Amino acid sequence: MTDASQTDASPAAPPAASVEPAAAAKPADALYLVDGSGFIFRAFHAIPPLTRSDGTPVNAVMGFTNMLMKLLADHHAEAVAVIFDSKRLTFRNDFYPDYKAHRPEPPEELKPQFGIIREAVEAFCVPSIELEGFEADDLIATYARLAREQGRPVTIVSSDKDLMQLVGDGVGMLDPMKNKTIGVEEVFEKFGVTPDKVVDVQALAGDPIDNVPGVPGIGVKTAAQLIGEYGDLEALLERAGEIKQPKRRQALIDNAELARVSKRLVKLDDHVEVPTPLEDLKVREPDHEKLLGFLRQQGFRSIITRVENEIRADGRLVDGASAPQPTASTGEAATGEAPALSPTANPRAQFDGKGSYELVQTAEALDRWIAAAYEAGTLAVDTETDSLTACSCKLVGISMAVEQGAACYIPVGHVGPDGAKAEGSLDLVPSDAPKQLPVDEVVAKLKPLLEDPTVLKIGHNLKFDIQVFGSHGIRLAPIDDTMLLSYVLETGLHGHGMDELAKLHCGYTPITYDQVTGTGKSRVTFDRVALDKATEYAAEDADVTLRLHHALKPRLVPERMITLYETIERPLIPVVADMEAEGILVDRAVLSDLSRDLGARLAELETEVHRLAGHPFNVGSPKQLGEVLFAEMGLAGGKKGKTGAYSTDSATLEPLAEQGHDIVQKVLDWRQLAKLKSTYTDSLQQQIDQKTGRVHTSFALAITGTGRLSSTDPNLQNIPIRTEEGRKIRRAFIAKPGHVLLSVDYSQIELRLVAEMAGIEALKLAFREGIDIHAMTASQVFGVPLDQMTGEIRRKAKAINFGIIYGISGFGLGRQLGISAGEANAFIKTYLERFSELAAFMDRTKEFCRRNGYVTTLFGRRCHIQGIAEKNPARRQFAERQAINAPIQGTAADIIKRAMIRIPPALADAGLKGRMLLQVHDELVLEVPEAEAAKTADLVRQTMEAAASLGVPLVAEAGTGHSWAEAH
DNA sequence: CATTTCACG
DNA sequence: GACGTACGTGAAATGA
Structure with a gap:
């Protein structure tokens, strides 16, 4: 790595290996340079207001003191200096008077803390340095150079980006609050260039906070790219004419001088006449009484306890190697940070x-x-x-x-x-x-x-x-x-x-x-x-x-959440842990056969699509596909979205395919197969565990906004079923020898819960009578007698029933049914008249949510909804639909969780060996010994149906088979 | 790293 | 009448 102070013309490249002087083992002569001024501001803003008994604010003092102690203890630091800015004007103002001109006065609560912080540094016997006319950063640069000339490693304790130009070649940075070391790699992440090029990037990008002008219209990203391409600032400015983008080219030509001035502003001076020689930057043993006196004055009780323990431990102060062991049996040294300060x-x-x-x-x-x-x-x-x-x-x-x-x-x-x-x-x-x-x-x-x-x-x-x-x-x-x-x-x-x-x-x-x-x-x-x-x-x-x-x-108790937690969430943990550990057997051969078949058909479809388009392109790229279909071939269908790209999703393409556009149908087929291959047949094979030969998903317990589980790595809750082609993938999910898969799922649980929670008598009755619910709503809404019901009418009623669960809108229903929003609204109106309790339920739910910010399930789960009081109607209505859906979806989630908790002990009590493997929102999949299949199916079904006792019956249906395709 | 698309309930 | 639409998820691919 080149010396950070040089600016050679090597192209910006990712750092090979970052120098980490802040790592654990350190030579005794390591030098720590603390950016005092920078740290004061950060401590002030990071720590909430604290005042000592006389009313003086001391939050920044507290933060600073903690940081200093941590530095001394954790790093065994012996050579340390805290460096402060002095007066406002520096040599930079001589050639650019506006430098840092717009800095606001420090907040009133901070002003009295500057002095106290210098006292703190003194109390710890750490050298503190400042020099008129120079910023702390220049002193740090100079000391860093001096130390490096003696081969000593340097750590700059700061997170200020202006200091990042010094990193490399034995100089590192340490952010004490985030506990993060900043090396060449981190600087590269931030600026996109190696530290020696940072000043060039800053010169171009400028810095509004310090009033460094830079070149207008160029930010860090662009600057890094330019410096990466041209090597350094001078080379860039000389060759600015070569830049392709006209605006950027002109900006660079017009503002070349401004960029040069900016570079002088950001480049640190590492040849300052230092007020204290490098050799004197040493921590001395502090006077314990003086130090404790200072801490008492601030009321830092917890820090005092720490310091006292350390003094007692070995007579030496703040030495991480002999930090007090928590004598937890007495609990004495383990006093956390009990607030000793004012209210x-x-x-x-x-x-x-x-x-x-x-x-x-x-x-x-x-x-x-x-x-x-x-x-x-x-x-x-x-x-x-x-x-x-x-x-x-x-x-x-x-x-x-x-x-x-x-x-x-x-x-x-x-x-x-x-x-x-x-x-x-x-x-x-x-x-x-x-x-x-x-x-x-x-x-x-x-x-x-x-x-x-x-x-x-x-x-x-x-x-x-x-x-x-x-x-x-x-x-x-x-x-x-x-x-x-x-x-x-x-x-x-x-x-x-x-x-x-x-x-x-x-x-x-x-x-x-x-x-x-x-x-x-x-x-x-x-x-x-x-x-x-x-x-x-x-x-x-x-x-x-x-x-x-x-x-x-x-x-939990005051907020009435203890029951949900103790009866549902907590008991579910070991149950789900066992399911994950169990895993499900997947037949690799079935998947690889499917992959091979899909691969061949995809290749065929692809050449067909290319032929129909007249040229090859990436069918998998929505962007290229949109261009081909809509721009080149002139099919009807418009742009959409803020990106301005053509929409090519299946809702857009399906009508076109029905109009007889062969290429569109082929694209849709290609899409479906490509999805199946990449997401399922290919990647699922990779997920088979070496040791167990099974696939172990992970169920997330605290992700969804409604109480549902979710499944990742791999997601086993979205294995295809809706199309014949996709369904084949389920043949790969099988039971081990002598066993079968048992799938039990709730029948229309969410609609049953709507009937229950909204108190819709007609619907509840229909469920109790075991009537075909979609046909029943169809006859109610469209006035068709049950014996004259057609599939088409029933389909419409089914869509409305789903719409209810989702927080219906005329537009959404219309789109689903392929009718106008007006017609859909008429259906909704009739529906709400026939089931009058529903409208009241939806209004009540929205009102409750507006008042409380959340909605609840039958089992007391709270789902907080954001945006319910939004002024923007689109966002508010989105929140309202969530508010209506969440209690329904959430209650269903509660119910299946209750069932899941009861099933393992029920199986054990019955002496059955079946194991739960998967949950798919309203379905449970178990692996059971073949001989126990019928008995287990009954038991699981009954347990699921009994998981909640409501005014409507819960119905669960069971199926068994060698594979998931047969069982479901 | 965001966007688009699509698999499931 | 505004505003952009069904609710809840996760994964793969593309392309800036």
């Missing part, structure tokens, strides 16, 4: 995330944590594995948190950098492999705790961990799942991943998995992550989970 403090935001997490490598330490967990009666657990597919992954480590801030990580499956394993007796471990307890010993010791009925185990998405523990013979119980707590409380308001919830409830961004393992091709599996890094990440996850539990669990 303006937001207690939810007190979490700074940085407990002193312990790496557990000895039996003694493990015993101590197990004892602490027993004492607490509650623990958060999280497993780390080498892949995210629960069924076939290796256990790499376990983290536990017993109190806020008191968490540990127990590695059991880490390998050395060269892949050296460290299993078996510790004495035999090769020196370069990480030290860790044998997995069997850890499992044996944890099993009683994790199965103890008096100790609550908390996790986030425990369905995963249950499977991991299950494969080691541990049945995790009793449990609470923070993902599902959040889901029952706030479905529809936001997602329920841990990072999102941590930000929401703790105001904190945990280290991400990607940060630990890397991304893209440099990604490593978790078993290759260094132990200290793994500990930081994994223990933090457990800690955060525990904190989320504290934030969410107490809300």
Whole structure:
């Protein structure tokens, strides 16, 4: 890598290997340069208002102090300087007076904190530097250069993009709040060029915040592209005439000087006359009393506790190597971040995330944590594995948190950098492999705790961990799942991943998995992550989970969600975990035969389509297809959408095919087969698990806005059935020898629920009488007697019935039926007159939603609907349709979940060996011994029908067969 | 990485 | 009468 300060003309290329001076093991002479000014502003905005007892705001001081302590502890930093901006005017204003001219005054609450922060730096005995006429960035650039000349690694503690030009060649950056290192790779991500080209990009793109002009009309993206192409700014400006885009060319020619000035503004001066020699940038041992006095003055109780513990621990201050172990049995050192400040403090935001997490490598330490967990009666657990597919992954480590801030990580499956394993007796471990307890010993010791009925185990998405523990013979119980707590409380308001919830409830961004393992091709599996890094990440996850539990669990009772959670969501976890682990047998030969057949037919269709078009093109490209069909061949059909592309979906193409356009029919056929091949016959073969020979989907429990499950990797809830061709794929889903597949599905459950929830007497009666419901509505709406019913009329009534479930609109129904919106509206009007309770139900539901922001299912599930009070009618009506649909779809989801929970014990009680494999919203698929098929079918059917007792009967129908195609 | 299309209930 | 339409999902391919 070239020196960052040079600007040679090598083309911008992705960085080969990023230099990571901020990595764990560091030479003692590593230099840390803290961008003090930058950090003050970030701390101020990231941390909610806090005031000390005299009313002085101190949120930025608190954030700054935490950051500084973390830096000193985590990195064993010995050479550190905090660098501040001095007065406003700098040498840059000499040649560009407007530089940073529009910077607003700092907020009033921040002003008094500047001075206190300098006191804080002094109290920690860390050198602080500033120099009139120069920005902190210039001093940082200069010190970085000086240190590099002595071969010392440099870490710049900042996330300011203006400093990114310094990265590379032993200089790295560290964002202390996001806990992210910024190396060459990250700079490349941000600017699209290597660090030595950053100034050129900035010169072109400008920066409105600092009032750097740049070239108008050019942003970072374009700038990076240009610099990548021309090498550097000067070369670009000289050859600007060659640029093809006329506007861009002119802008560059007109503003060449402006770009040059901009470059001078953004280029840091690394030859400043420094006020303090490099050698003096050293952390000295602080005066403990002075430091504690300062902290007391600010009222930072939790920090004081930490500092006192550290002093007591070894007489030395802030040394990560001897950070206090959480003596959790007394609970003393594990005081999280109890708010010690005035009531303006937001207690939810007190979490700074940085407990002193312990790496557990000895039996003694493990015993101590197990004892602490027993004492607490509650623990958060999280497993780390080498892949995210629960069924076939290796256990790499376990983290536990017993109190806020008191968490540990127990590695059991880490390998050395060269892949050296460290299993078996510790004495035999090769020196370069990480030290860790044998997995069997850890499992044996944890099993009683994790199965103890008096100790609550908390996790986030425990369905995963249950499977991991299950494969080691541990049945995790009793449990609470923070993902599902959040889901029952706030479905529809936001997602329920841990990072999102941590930000929401703790105001904190945990280290991400990607940060630990890397991304893209440099990604490593978790078993290759260094132990200290793994500990930081994994223990933090457990800690955060525990904190989320504290934030969410107490809300269940007052918000009336405890029953839904305890009777439906929580009991479903192990049930679904078992289904995923079981998997379904898929016959690879059936799929590959289909693939071959489809491939041949696709090739034929493709040449046909090309022939009819007169030239070859990509049939799979909607863009090219639209051009061929509508522009070249002049078929009727217009543009649509904001992208301006022709619409070519089947709704558009089908009418054209019916008009006899051969090419369109062939395209539709091609589309269907291509879909079947790529999505199903090809990719499903890849999803067959090596070890089990079966396909293990993952059912998401907290994704949908209505309470339904969803299925991924692969999605087994959308296996084709509607067309004969697609249905063949179901022949590949089979039962193991001596078994059959049993499929049981609810008959018209959603329409039954409409009748029930809206209280439509005529519909309820019809369901009780077992009448053909679509024929019945047809006779009501169209006045045709049942004995004169035609298929066509029944089809229309069926479409209306579906429309009701979706929150009907004349336009939508009309399009579905191929009639005008006016005609459709007339049908709807008649329908609502015949079933008058329905209109009242829809109005009532919308009104409830407007008032409360959510709607509810029969079992009390809340679905929050966004946009119900929107002014924009389109968006509001969308929300209204959701509001009408959600209680229906959601209640159906509740009901099948209740059935799923009851089925495994019912089977066990009856001595039946059948296993549930799949759920497809209103259908359950089981694998049962052939001899038990009839008995099991009855039992499952009855359990499903009895899962809710309503004013309308629930009806379930069962089918069995060797394959899913036969069973359904 | 967003858009388009289409598979299911 | 506005505004753009049925509700809920996930995956593959294209192309910027």
